[in-house]
Amino acid sequence: MNPDVATALKALDTTMSSIEAVIDVDRLKATIDDLSEQASAPDLWNDQAQAQQVTSRLSHAQAELKRVQDLRRRLDDTTVLFELADEDPSMAEEAQSELAAVSGEIETMEVRTLLSGEYDAREALVTIRSEAGGVDAADFAEMLLRMYLRWSERHGYATEVYDTSYAEEAGIKSATFQVKVPYAYGTLSVEQGTHRLVRISPFDNQGRRQTSFAGVEVAPVVETSDHVEIDEKDIRVDVYRSSGPGGQGVNTTDSAVRITHLPTGIVVSCQNERSQIQNRASAMAVLQSKLLERRRQEEKATMDALKDAGNSWGNQMRSYVLHPYQMVKDLRTNFEVGNPAAVFDGDIDAFIEAGIRWRRSAETADAH
Template identity: 40%
Template sequence: MILALEESKRKLVDLKDTLKELGNQLRIEEARERAADLEKETTVAEFWNDAEKSSQKLREIKQLKDKVESYETLCAKLEDAYTLCEMAIEDNDEGSVEEVVSETEFIESEAEKKRIEVLLSGPYDKNNAILSFHPGAGGTEAQDWASMLYRMYTRWGEKHGFNVKLIDWLDGDEAGIKSATIMIEGMNAYGYLKSENGVHRLVRISPFDASGRRHTSFASVEVMPEFNDDDTIVIRDEDIEVTAHRSSGAGGQ
């Protein structure tokens, strides 16, 4: 049992260095200063003249504060776990082993999430995500598959602490959906979900086929970031296609 405590202590020492490094990579100090500067802006009367911009800045303040608080809470948990571990080793307290090991595993798991957060450094990764679901060819079977994807991503968002809003919904003919759009709100929502963009396939015995045959269904998931008014969107010349059509019939324009 004491060996388990010694192992946890070693892991916690390593995690201290890991969290310090992650704090630099996540720019926690910059986030704290940026939140403080934005909060000063809210004390100026003119700040509230533009409701849209003030709302965006308040949202940014919340995201920055959540980021800092999450990191600081994890650091505090690590310090508490390390203190408990040292006391348990000193007192040869086998009753604390389970708690120390459990806390160490939790901190390791949360540190891994922070590592992933570091990787989400794309220009829009921090933004909210807009997901649109569309069934492919296949009628009711494909429409049911699209609704399954809708439920899957909605539950994923709720499970991970994001706010999920339904923007648009069109029922299917017999079951499922013809289309649906949701907004998943929260820090790095788009960064986590951008790789889900594309066509998804399901192979199963169809509950809508009386003969019980195997069906392959397709549905697309479009993932886009929510853009703010102050985001600069660059459209390259090579991405623009201009076409002109001329009628060849008599009396054509």
């Protein structure tokens, strides 16, 4: 076997072993056994919310175990492929191709092991807002909304859009949605910040170049153990009719709910359910998540004496340039690609992985 190949395989084996240790395969198997027992209980569906949580966690744990085991088997098979290629050179190309594929997948899985923050394993609540730039910013905010929903779709992650506030001419003022998969918060939290778009404005009849901005907030979904208490006297609840693009009414009853948290000024809305009661419950859950993230941010600021690790909501973190050249560049990691169309279609894994590695290295540097 080629010495370079042998060295590469040995390095991948070491990385794979560290991944298996961090994920703790034995503990994962025990978790699956426990969740399988819960899922087979005859009274499981008496509490639908609890049942969905159990089945979702079981499905994710099973998928995680299968992914680790499949990757270990593929790595072992790749070693065998190279040994066979020593006897039959016609197999060398297949062996090299599989080595590249396995290497990429191990690198991606290694990034998951870097998600060890207090809330990283949670599902994510994402809010996108148009900022400076008028109608172009509203259009850009809608492009980002589609980008994240397409990213979720590509991975098979369930999403639920709680609220969309449409702008008058085009695009959206804001939107809030949940990504319903474990580790969505840890993964997407590196997307938090201000995104910037430079292009020839499709809304300018003189065809001038326009720079516009949109903000992305990411919060961990609240769980029952979080104790985020909200006093009724601290909130104002307004009901109104759901509206769609162009201001058209979506339904004829006042079922949409807007909750204002008076002490912080945080405003959340929900209009995706038919009943006012359901929308209020969803809006309260969104408010709790935002308050939890606010508390996390404040605790972090206190702990590192306001030292900035690049997570504040106002930080400009990525530029999307469509004119005079085509490029998307992350301003923290300097990772860039020359295909904005693919990025806007949800191809953002490389940006997310670079962001997670950058955050871990920043945290490590802060600790020393």
